[in-house]
Amino acid sequence: MVRPYVRTRGRASTSYDLRLESLISATRLRVPIDRSRLGADHLAICQLCTKPTSVAEIAAHLRAPLGVARVLIGDGLDLGLLMLHENTTIADGRPPLELLHRVVDGLRKLA
Template identity: 55%
Template sequence: MVRPYIRTGGRTRPTQRLGVETLISAHRHVRLDTPRLTADHRLIWLTCQTPQSTAELAARLGLPIGAARVLIADLVDLGAVRVHENRLTAEHRPPLELMIRVRDRLHDLV
């Protein structure tokens, strides 16, 4: 087992603001041959071929949310993934579709 601190290269703060519900998707025509990228970075990029939330990515990587945010932010900084702004309804609540998706993903974790 490798500690999250090691998997982030000792970094604890992401360069991007990423909520747990923030959706991330991969830029499909990006080369990931940068030596700085790890297996975790590549897994995030591959997983994000379909949009994933920060929380979903953390769960798939088996990492605390803070460590996942650091790794995701690396890919945002490189232009390999994009962050989708969260849309709120007129009542300043997330759309029902998002809430259903979160509920379903949480249920999958159980």
């Protein structure tokens, strides 16, 4: 078992506001990447996010605590590998039902 602080190289937070329902997708940018900042988790996130994927789902797939997933996602955002989508709401200010189902599914996978 790898300790969470090893996966994040000792970091515990990111500068991004990444909520459970925040949607992340991989970019198709072909830019030079500092591979010393990438690990297996970063590559797994990029492969997982070929379609918009919630932070909760990413954490579930990585089998990582949410804080760890947020730090790793933040790395991908900093490197231009990932894109953060604006959260969508409907008229009454609540998120779409489909999004809520996806978050619940992601949380169930964590259990």
